[in-house]
Amino acid sequence: MTTKEYFLPQSLDEAVGLLADHGPSLLVIAGGTLAMPLINEGVSMPETVIGLQRAGLNNIKRTNGSLAIGATTTLTRMMADHTIPLLQEAAHHIGGWSIRNMGTVGGNLFAPPPSGDFAVALLALDAQVKLVSNNSQRVLPLTEFYTGFMTTALQPNELVSEIMVPVPKGKTAYLKYGRRHANTPAIVTVAVHLILENRIVKDVRLGLNAVGPYPIRAEAAERVLIGTTFDQEAIAAAAHAAAEECQPFTDSIATEWYRRRMVGVYVRRALTQLAG
Numbered sequence: 001m002t003t004k005e006y007f008l009p010q011s012l013d014e015a016v017g018l019l020a021d022h023g024p025s026l027l028v029i030a031g032g033t034l035a036m037p038l039i040n041e042g043v044s045m046p047e048t049v050i051g052l053q054r055a056g057l058n059n060i061k062r063t064n065g066s067l068a069i070g071a072t073t074t075l076t077r078m079m080a081d082h083t084i085p086l087l088q089e090a091a092h093h094i095g096g097w098s099i100r101n102m103g104t105v106g107g108n109l110f111a112p113p114p115s116g117d118f119a120v121a122l123l124a125l126d127a128q129v130k131l132v133s134n135n136s137q138r139v140l141p142l143t144e145f146y147t148g149f150m151t152t153a154l155q156p157n158e159l160v161s162e163i164m165v166p167v168p169k170g171k172t173a174y175l176k177y178g179r180r181h182a183n184t185p186a187i188v189t190v191a192v193h194l195i196l197e198n199r200i201v202k203d204v205r206l207g208l209n210a211v212g213p214y215p216i217r218a219e220a221a222e223r224v225l226i227g228t229t230f231d232q233e234a235i236a237a238a239a240h241a242a243a244e245e246c247q248p249f250t251d252s253i254a255t256e257w258y259r260r261r262m263v264g265v266y267v268r269r270a271l272t273q274l275a276g
């Protein structure tokens with residue numbers, strides 16, 4: 001263990017002040033479920049660490065038609081919030097109780113694939129993230145937050161303070177497929193928000209996890225659906241488009257080939273559930 005200093009700021013202002021003073025050498029920890037194993041195994045050897053647990057970022061605020069989730073809100077807490085059932089379901093599908101009790105919503109945005117089972121639901125809901133530094137604050141759509149495999153738009157002097165989620169106006173579906181029923185890494189996770197008007201698809205957001213460098217939107221599949229009659233033919237075409245456009249990978253859980261096949265299967269199942 002090389003850590004010499006551990007800061008526990010009592011407010012967001014204090015936290016971003018510490019980031020400004022110490023620069024990128026300061027390791028940020030929220031729930032610690034990703035960061036601590038790396039430190040314990042000697043993969044990450046930070047000299048200074050900042051814990052966000054007491055920085056006042058663990059509230060959920062309900063405003064006109066949207067939910068503002070503090071970045072350090074735990075996944076267990078999200079399971080108990082009934083405002084957006086899709087988010088409850090997403091939290092429920094992550095790890096086991098110990099991970100959900102410690103792991104945070106903000107932390108899930110930084111989890112490498114195949115993790116990202118909460119973030120994919122946020123993508124389907126058109127969530128935005130608030131990034132705060134000691135002298136600025138900006139809001140980005142989640143689609144612009146991710147820039148590559150384990151890279152984001154977050155600057156070294158910034159923290160994610162809040163995730164803003166519009167309450168969905170349409171139907172939602174969430175399906176996670178892994179090798180086991182529970183406490184399992186994803187082979188693929190699908191999250192959908194669908195708005196229908198007289199059986200015509202007015203709008204749709206289709207998120208995919210574990211089949212790209214980060215949770216992605218299946219935009220080609222969305223384009224296939226928008227403006228069409230929501231029937232089995234449209235669903236099959238969208239599932240095919242999603243399987244074509246995703247960027248799966250091979251790991252110890254599944255091959256690239258299998259993941260792509262399962263994207264087609266699970267997108268079809270999720271959409272069929274909504275057609276139900």
Ligand SMILES: Cc1cc2nc3c(=O)[nH]c(=O)nc-3n(C[C@H](O)[C@H](O)[C@H](O)COP(=O)(O)OP(=O)(O)OC[C@H]3O[C@@H](n4cnc5c(N)ncnc54)[C@H](O)[C@@H]3O)c2cc1C
Pocket residue numbers: 027028029030031032033034035036052071072093094095096099102103104105106107108109110111114115116117118154158159160161183184185186
């Ligand atoms: C055994 C196990 C099983 C798991 N299973 C799943 C699963 O099924 N599905 C799934 O999606 N995930 C899974 N995960 C990943 C889990 O979702 C993440 O570990 C958790 O969400 C990360 O949150 P955290 O607060 O613990 O992150 P931390 O470990 O505290 O943070 C990790 C890093 O994220 C950054 N960070 C975190 N919060 C902020 C912030 N507010 N601002 C700026 N930077 C920040 C920092 O760089 C930090 O070092 C699993 C993890 C484990 C260990």
